[in-house]
Amino acid sequence: MSEELSSEPPPSAEAQVRHATEADLPRIVELLAQLSLDESREELGPPLPETCRRAFQQIQADPNQRLLVAEAGGRVVGTASLLIVPNLSHRGRPYAIVENVVVDATERGAGYGELLLRYAMEEARRAGCYKLSLTSNKRRTDAHRFYGRLGFQATHEGFRVEF
Amino acid sequence: MSEELSSEPPPSAEAQVRHATEADLPRIVELLAQLSLDESREELGPPLPETCRRAFQQIQADPNQRLLVAEAGGRVVGTASLLIVPNLSHRGRPYAIVENVVVDATERGAGYGELLLRYAMEEARRAGCYKLSLTSNKRRTDAHRFYGRLGFQATHEGFRVEF
Numbered sequence: 001m002s003e004e005l006s007s008e009p010p011p012s013a014e015a016q017v018r019h020a021t022e023a024d025l026p027r028i029v030e031l032l033a034q035l036s037l038d039e040s041r042e043e044l045g046p047p048l049p050e051t052c053r054r055a056f057q058q059i060q061a062d063p064n065q066r067l068l069v070a071e072a073g074g075r076v077v078g079t080a081s082l083l084i085v086p087n088l089s090h091r092g093r094p095y096a097i098v099e100n101v102v103v104d105a106t107e108r109g110a111g112y113g114e115l116l117l118r119y120a121m122e123e124a125r126r127a128g129c130y131k132l133s134l135t136s137n138k139r140r141t142d143a144h145r146f147y148g149r150l151g152f153q154a155t156h157e158g159f160r161v162e163f
Numbered sequence: 164m165s166e167e168l169s170s171e172p173p174p175s176a177e178a179q180v181r182h183a184t185e186a187d188l189p190r191i192v193e194l195l196a197q198l199s200l201d202e203s204r205e206e207l208g209p210p211l212p213e214t215c216r217r218a219f220q221q222i223q224a225d226p227n228q229r230l231l232v233a234e235a236g237g238r239v240v241g242t243a244s245l246l247i248v249p250n251l252s253h254r255g256r257p258y259a260i261v262e263n264v265v266v267d268a269t270e271r272g273a274g275y276g277e278l279l280l281r282y283a284m285e286e287a288r289r290a291g292c293y294k295l296s297l298t299s300n301k302r303r304t305d306a307h308r309f310y311g312r313l314g315f316q317a318t319h320e321g322f323r324v325e326f
Contacts, residue, residue, distance in 0.1 A: 025251075028251060029251060029252075032251055032252040035252065036252075041252070041253060041254075042252065042253070042254060043254050049254045049255055050255075051254055051255030051256065052251060052254060052255035053255070054255060055249045055250055055251055055255040055256075055257070056251060056255075058249035059249050059251070062225075062227075062249070065248075065249065067251075081250075081251075083248060085228075085246060085262070086218045086221035086222050086225070086228065087218055087244075087262075087263070088188075088191060088192060088195060088215060088218055088219060088222070088230075088244075088263065089192075089195040089198065089199075089204070089205065089263055090204060090205070091204075091205060091206050091212045091214055091215060092212055092213075092214030092215035092216070092217060092218040092219075093214065093218075094218070095262075097260070099248070099250075099258075100250070100251065100252055121324065124326070125326050129326060130325060130326060131323050131324065131325045131326065132323065132324050132326075133298065133321065133322065133323040133324075134322050134323075135296065135298065135319035135320065135321050135322065136319060136320050136322060137318060137319055137320075138317075138318060138319060138320055144320060144322075147322045150324070151324050152322035152323060152324050153322065153323060153324070154301075154320045154321065154322050155300060155301060155321065155322075155323055156298035156299060156300055156301060156320075156321025156322075156323065157298065157299050157300075157301055157307060157317045157319075157320075157321055158296065158298050158317065158318065158319025158320055158321040159296065159297050159298070159299060159307075159310045159315035159316065159317050159318075159319075160294045160295065160296040160297075160315060160316060160318055160319065161284065161294065161295050161296075161313070161314050161315050161316070162293060162294045163287070163288050163292060163293060163294065163295075
């Protein structure tokens with residue numbers, strides 16, 4: 001996972017987390033662009049790339065994929081993707097993964113990241129998952145402290161190969 | 164991910180990787196039990212727990228989930244789970260995750276782990292994924308060297324919370 005977070009106080013009362021709708025898609029892609037150091041990685045449109053719209057439809061069609069947005073004052077201020085994965089170990093209990101966590105650079109420190117993560121943890125628990133896991137770039141030490149405060153432990157190395 | 168691997172020479176010519184069928188299920192659960200230090204984590208049966216059979220059916224019904232087995236001399240010697248995840252970042256390119264990698268303790272060092280991982284990398288590439296990622300317990304330094312040899316880089320911290 002990549003993420004842009006920072007240390008955050010408790011979320012403000014008016015903020016809420018909900019599942020995304022298609023109307024949120026351009027704003028979500030705008031937020032995801034903040035994850036990248038490479039400006040050309042995302043294509044914001046309009047129009048959005050057709051591959052992006054197709055991916056959104058696949059995500060919405062799969063009950064194990066939950067695309068979350070944090071909303072405050074009528075505006076989407078953050079997003080996260082939650083994935084529930086059917087699994088054979090642990091006597092067939094599923095596990096959960098969070099990916100693509102981002103809070104708008106202008107809205108950090110207001111607790112929206114915590115609100116998104118706590119929502120994901122609650123959904124994972126309710127789905128019977130034995131764990132919720134995520135990876136965070138080794139350079140993002142602020143994010144590591146944030147996850148630690150929420151009860152996450154850095155037990156694993158996160159490996160990747162890119163294509 | 165958890166895994167039990169070790170340094171391995173090139174795989175033997177007679178070995179192959181294929182998608183699992185229901186007949187492989189008891190053997191796969193037996194292998195997964197080797198991942199755990201806690202003997203009571205899995206229930207080997209017979210009969211296997213109903214939750215396990217249900218998870219298998221969900222995995223088989225989802226074209227984005229590929230349960231792999233390595234076979235040698237007519238016997239299943241290893242397994243890995245590959246997951247292709249529809250994704251909004253990277254212009255809507257999916258990513259892939261490998262989990263539950265295990266080679267039988269009595270069959271290590273014969274290259275089956277490499278065979279499984281190379282198969283997963285090839286499927287991820289063919290599905291258009293921008294990355295294949297996995298996590299490995301920080302204590303499994305042998306596995307880390309193994310992943311490094313296959314081209315994986317430990318760029319991320321792997322966080323988890325357990326329920």
